[in-house]
Amino acid sequence: MTNAAPTSHAPLHIAITTGEPAGVGPELTVLAMAAAAAHWPDARFTVLGDVGLLEERAKAVGVDWAALPADRVTAEHRPLGVPSQAGKLDVANGRYVLGLLDAAIDGALAGTYDAIVTAPLQKSTINDAGVPFTGHTEYLAERTHTPQVVMMLAGTGERPLRVALATTHLALKDVPAALTIDGLLGTLRIVHRDLRRHLGLPAPRILVTGLNPHAGENGYLGREEIDVIAPALKRANDEGIDARGPYPADTLFQPRYLSDADCVLAMFHDQGLPVLKYATFGEGINVTLGLPIIRTSVDHGTALDLAGTGRADGGSLIAAIDAAVSMARHRRAI
Template identity: 80%
Template structure:
């Protein structure tokens, strides 16, 4: 993805995530690349300034590296000092506060997009705040009844995988699938691929739920009773959504070459394939929101925090995608 010199000025917020994880140091590394790629964009980093300076590698590294007109550090103080790899529930509300500030800024029009570094769900829950994940929290905070989690690779024809259900126990997936829900999910994917990714006629391949896509009902009836009727209704609305296909054979180049996205029925049906193909360069996008949000395809990597060995490739790709999506939205 290349930056265009005449790109309109955009404002991108970046939350630094769990302070004990790799988020702060990856943010510093990714910004060096992003500032060069997108000279007309302005980046606001939300986090503890001293923590960012420390994880950037040397005192003054942030202010010395980034033009003041392009990168702003919006200081949010840690509740307690943080050490790499050592979680502390006292900082759980700090992490959530960064996300709240980014969401509020985007809803108010201050930010054109937000990019989130990884957080640790357990830290927030241990701080006494029920928290399932970024995706669910963004939906709640923006009063969005349905959002779609999509992970994607990079390149001219990236692999994209969206999910009909997200962070659910496997035993709850079947009951969570409805005709209306799948249709709404496909409508969101179709709309956002057009509006934010510049795809004029998205083709969305849809998996079944059961092995062999139910094998004509012998291995389950969800394909017959729910998924197929949903696809028929979606196609009547002008959405190109063939399926349901067996998930164990769908992820082959000969099937994916003409596809813009795959809709999988549950988290671990589609994401292992995506992460195997793109890990370290993939991104997470929340579709259906009134704001643009992208993120990395990995977690807090506590074992790598503070070592200098963490790869910023996924965060760089998330920033690139956020800028590109914001440009498409503004142009539309």
């Protein structure tokens, strides 16, 4: 493996972290890699994880790991802290999971990888191992020294539903104080920029929700729309960003509004994501916008009850890889 940045003629190089070893991540990775040659002819993949674990989970889904084409799929062996049993969390593997993510981030920052795709991890295992950890999004921001990032989940298809978040993993009581004019403006700038450079959308249209029921009803149900969201939208519009709103969240998610929209910006996690996941679960993806690297992921958790059974659906991981490859193509073409 070279640390030099890939040339424009080289295959795209994508890293995949296999996530929580007791969850479905390893077997979903195997399923995706079995389809790699057919899906992504211009890419090669490095899978970060314990090779013995990958071989074991490959059997559960009927894939011969050793038979995968070595010129397309390679494994960077990173040994487990302790042997892992499907469905059984072990705190001794918490640092192993974080080590996979660190290796992927370091490789992407060095130019070895054009993008990274992350299988789901278990936050509690990492925290129980003594490492404060809020989630992939916040950790990626910290490790890449990025002052502001944006979580965006998306469906698939020609006009996919995309939902970005102004705040992420916060208690609901903390959301109003976390919303500021400068913060929302920064979020809109990131969404606008990355929809253009990663997805090739020349003039993204962003619809913005209010925070309160009925978008505050002119202040009767809260003033955040008047004091924070509307001023942020005005400043964004002055910069040439096509951001509209604030709209009541309970009526925004319908075709007559979304048909011409490229992304919805919701104010908090459970305002926008239930709708997105209802519409796309199993095929949706998670994208971290604002980073100096490309990162995509699945839209689901570790599914401990399905791990090792061979019944897990690899659709979301395949969609995440597909998005990472597409985004890397757009970035390389710039």
